[in-house]
Amino acid sequence: MPEARVIPLHADENGSRTRWKLGAGSGARRNRSSGPPAEPITHPSAVREPEPESAPDPAAWEVGLEQLLTFARRRLSGDYTVDEFGYDRDLADSVLLPAVRPLYRKWFRVETIGMHNVPDAGGALIVANHSGTLPLDALMTTVALHDDHPRHRQLRLLGADLMFKLPIVGELARKNGATLACMPDAERLMDSGELVGVYPEGFKGIGKPFRDRYKLQRFGRGGFVSAALRTGVPIIPCSIVGAEETYPKIGDIAPLARLIGAPYFPVTPLFPLLGPLGAIPLPSKWYIEFGEPIRTDQHDPADADDPMLVFNLTDQVRETIQHTLYRLLSQRRNVFLG
Amino acid sequence: MASSRTNGRTSPPGTKPSVVLVTGVSKFLGGNLAARLAADPDIDRVLGVDTVPPPRDLLRRMGRAEFVRADIRNPLIAKVISGASVDTVVHASLSSTPGSSGGRTAMKEMNVIGTMQLLAACQKAPSVRRVVLKSTTAVYGSSPRDPALFDEAMTPKELPSGGYAKDAAEIEGYLRGFGRRRPDVSVTVLRFSNFIGPRIDTVLTGYFMLPVIPTVLGYDARVQLLHEEDGLAVLERAATQELPGVYNVAADGVLLLSQAIRRAGKIAVGVPSAAVGPVGRILRGARVVDFSPEQMRFLNFGRVVDTARLKEDFGFAPRWTTAQAFDDYVRGRALRPVLGAERLASAERGVLSLARLLH
Numbered sequence: 029m030p031e032a033r034v035i036p037l038h039a040d041e042n043g044s045r046t047r048w049k050l051g052a053g054s055g056a057r058r059n060r061s062s063g064p065p066a067e068p069i070t071h072p073s074a075v076r077e078p079e080p081e082s083a084p085d086p087a088a089w090e091v092g093l094e095q096l097l098t099f100a101r102r103r104l105s106g107d108y109t110v111d112e113f114g115y116d117r118d119l120a121d122s123v124l125l126p127a128v129r130p131l132y133r134k135w136f137r138v139e140t141i142g143m144h145n146v147p148d149a150g151g152a153l154i155v156a157n158h159s160g161t162l163p164l165d166a167l168m169t170t171v172a173l174h175d176d177h178p179r180h181r182q183l184r185l186l187g188a189d190l191m192f193k194l195p196i197v198g199e200l201a202r203k204n205g206a207t208l209a210c211m212p213d214a215e216r217l218m219d220s221g222e223l224v225g226v227y228p229e230g231f232k233g234i235g236k237p238f239r240d241r242y243k244l245q246r247f248g249r250g251g252f253v254s255a256a257l258r259t260g261v262p263i264i265p266c267s268i269v270g271a272e273e274t275y276p277k278i279g280d281i282a283p284l285a286r287l288i289g290a291p292y293f294p295v296t297p298l299f300p301l302l303g304p305l306g307a308i309p310l311p312s313k314w315y316i317e318f319g320e321p322i323r324t325d326q327h328d329p330a331d332a333d334d335p336m337l338v339f340n341l342t343d344q345v346r347e348t349i350q351h352t353l354y355r356l357l358s359q360r361r362n363v364f365l366g
Numbered sequence: 367m368a369s370s371r372t373n374g375r376t377s378p379p380g381t382k383p384s385v386v387l388v389t390g391v392s393k394f395l396g397g398n399l400a401a402r403l404a405a406d407p408d409i410d411r412v413l414g415v416d417t418v419p420p421p422r423d424l425l426r427r428m429g430r431a432e433f434v435r436a437d438i439r440n441p442l443i444a445k446v447i448s449g450a451s452v453d454t455v456v457h458a459s460l461s462s463t464p465g466s467s468g469g470r471t472a473m474k475e476m477n478v479i480g481t482m483q484l485l486a487a488c489q490k491a492p493s494v495r496r497v498v499l500k501s502t503t504a505v506y507g508s509s510p511r512d513p514a515l516f517d518e519a520m521t522p523k524e525l526p527s528g529g530y531a532k533d534a535a536e537i538e539g540y541l542r543g544f545g546r547r548r549p550d551v552s553v554t555v556l557r558f559s560n561f562i563g564p565r566i567d568t569v570l571t572g573y574f575m576l577p578v579i580p581t582v583l584g585y586d587a588r589v590q591l592l593h594e595e596d597g598l599a600v601l602e603r604a605a606t607q608e609l610p611g612v613y614n615v616a617a618d619g620v621l622l623l624s625q626a627i628r629r630a631g632k633i634a635v636g637v638p639s640a641a642v643g644p645v646g647r648i649l650r651g652a653r654v655v656d657f658s659p660e661q662m663r664f665l666n667f668g669r670v671v672d673t674a675r676l677k678e679d680f681g682f683a684p685r686w687t688t689a690q691a692f693d694d695y696v697r698g699r700a701l702r703p704v705l706g707a708e709r710l711a712s713a714e715r716g717v718l719s720l721a722r723l724l725h
Contacts, residue, residue, distance in 0.1 A: 093721055097714045105707055106628030109689075112620055112670050113514045114588045192510035192667075195584020195639065203586070203622075212513040212520070 113213070114202035124204050125174060132171040136270060140176045141317040145264055148179045151218040152321065153256045154225045155345050156266035157244055157353065158233035161275035161294045164309060165268045169225060170204070172316050183225045184217050190291070211255055218259040226252045231291040241272035242353050250342040257332040262321035265345050267352035270314030273363050275299070313366035315356050319348050382408040382606050383454035383496065387447060389438055389484065390459025392416040394566045394594065395500065397424040399458060399601045404431035406606070413450055415443070416459065438480040444487035451493040456605050457484060458500040460537065462530040463569060465656035477533040485544045498554045498604045499541055503614060503671050504531035505557060508663040517672040518612045529658045552610040556600060559616035559671060562691050563594030564698020572655045574630050575701060580645055583636030587623040587668030590616045593691035596684040603682055613680045614671040619687040623665060630696050631703020
């Protein structure tokens with residue numbers, strides 16, 4: 029793992045917005061908008077394992093090796109805990125997150141905005157726009173909340189059943205904290221104080237053609253709003269800019285998609301033209317903005333069965349995300365440089 | 367469900383039964399339950415029913431419990447129930463393995479027709495006040511579209527197409543019908559997850575004893591187990607107290623299948639999904655492990671149930687977690703690990719000393 033240390037160079041014009049830039053690998057990561065430097069804090073639900081790469085002191089190579097061996101032994105003897113959803117914290121923090129972190133820091137140079145809108149503890153529902161042909165946006169949001177949130181919160185994603193049908197993908201998704209997007213799972217996670225992430229557009233959003241970029245699709249049937257109402261957790265609109273340009277979907281080979289049972293078979297400028305090389309995402313510059321939380325605890329949990337309220341709240345969330353997307357896009361000068 | 371109703375004719379909750387009939391006493395659960403009930407001085411008579419006599423050590427443990435060699439598919443069972451004026455029936459004979467019950471047809475007959483006959487006999491017997499069914503969480507099925515945890519009110523995404531799960535689902539249906547026709551009887555349905563432990567023999571205990579363990583490539587099932595002693599304690603509690611309703615019975619916590627295999631010190635071999643069916647058939651044919659298709663689906667997608675009702679309404683908290691129960695099984699069976707803790711530790715020391723040497 030390369031030492032990608034990030035230091036804030038300047039805060040943006042609105043106070044809530046913190047820009048993240050890649051700096052020389054010297055200073056410690058600090059979050060200006062949230063005050064004092066983030067200290068390692070034990071997670072309320074589980075004790076965080078020290079990450080193997082958090083001991084980069086080259087003089088202590090022996091310590092590093094020892095930690096690596098301890099980790100390997102723990103894994104090989106099955107001595108770790110997995111929650112009921114299949115979330116393997118030990119593996120996620122030590123292997124899965126470090127694997128996608130370079131993509132987050134170096135490739136997409138993700139900047140997070142409004143991280144203070146995500147609560148430090150307790151349940152919340154993060155609702156985001158979905159785009160980019162492959163769900164890289166879900167992965168990047170997970171890294172953002174884990175790395176850039178002062179409390180290093182783990183995002184529990186709600187995924188489509190297709191994902192859990194696929195070999196390896198479904199397995200890794202569960203180990204990384206995801207579960208099936210269904211009412212009982214969503215409510216159970218939010219009730220136990222987890223940060224739940226949902227992409228209500230689903231395949232309509234992630235598989236939309238490039239010409240429709242940043243145009244929000246229909247927000248499902250508002251199931252996420254009912255779940256939030258029933259559990260009384262705030263809804264945090266999350267707008268992701270940059271994911272649309274990772275794999276611009278300029279075509280769709282529908283018969284091939286039907287053949288393999290996929291919702292679409294994308295044609296991007298590089299895929300399938302370059303074969304496996306087409307799987308390399310374009311290095312667009314990303315912004316992830318967390319908006320003002322929308323409270324649901326003022327409503328009665330029984331209001332979850334009031335379709336009008338659910339529709340109104342769904343529209344409110346959708347509008348907020350759409351407007352934030354337009355604002356972020358108007359501030360963006362270049363797709364790749366930001 | 368009708369079982370939530372109680373009737374003035376039944377004795378107040380918590381009273382002990384006087385004559386208990388247990389089916390399936392030749393198996394671990396039925397036999398040991400009969401033994402536990404026989405050890406209870408408040409219970410007058412314990413009748414154990416099965417088509418084959420229990421093994422000798424089990425029979426000895428059963429003490430004063432009487433073994434009745436009878437087939438529950440035969441109407442004769444009605445005579446046994448009315449003759450002894452049985453007040454509590456514990457139906458624990460559901461078989462999940464076609465191999466040991468003489469093929470799938472015989473197994474289905476024993477499970478479904480046997481239960482129908484038993485319930486018909488119970489319906490005719492005015493002395494019966496309580497019926498306890500040992501069912502299974504397999505009734506929820508196992509699929510990638512499942513919620514992470516099943517509670518008692520949920521139904522499977524796809525109805526079980528065959529085998530044990532279908533039998534159990536049908537039997538539960540018949541029991542609901544019985545409960546409607548006899549509202550004075552307290553009906554308890556216990557949906558057990560997979561049992562594990564040093565003494566019980568199940569498909570899973572055989573599976574983890576294989577030297578290399580076939581798994582479905584690219585999938586890691588969440589496995590929730592139940593220690594055999596906890597299972598017995600739950601059955602005993604249901605037999606001796608009035609706790610009508612449907613309850614999931616499973617230990618806390620889950621293990622991933624890969625994790626369980628590592629804890630047993632075994633080596634997993636991933637089999638592509640397309641080849642899982644043939645491999646399962648070969649293992650079944652060679653009498654290595656008696657895999658049924660729904661068990662293979664379980665090992666593919668796993669299943670976890672919510673046990674809140676067991677703890678709150680039924681009043682039982684399992685003593686072993688899934689991991690503890692599994693470790694107890696590994697120790698109790700003295701599984702020979704291929705990759706044991708000691709070997710791992712010595713490998714770790716070896717690598718460290720080698721690195722120091724090279725530095």
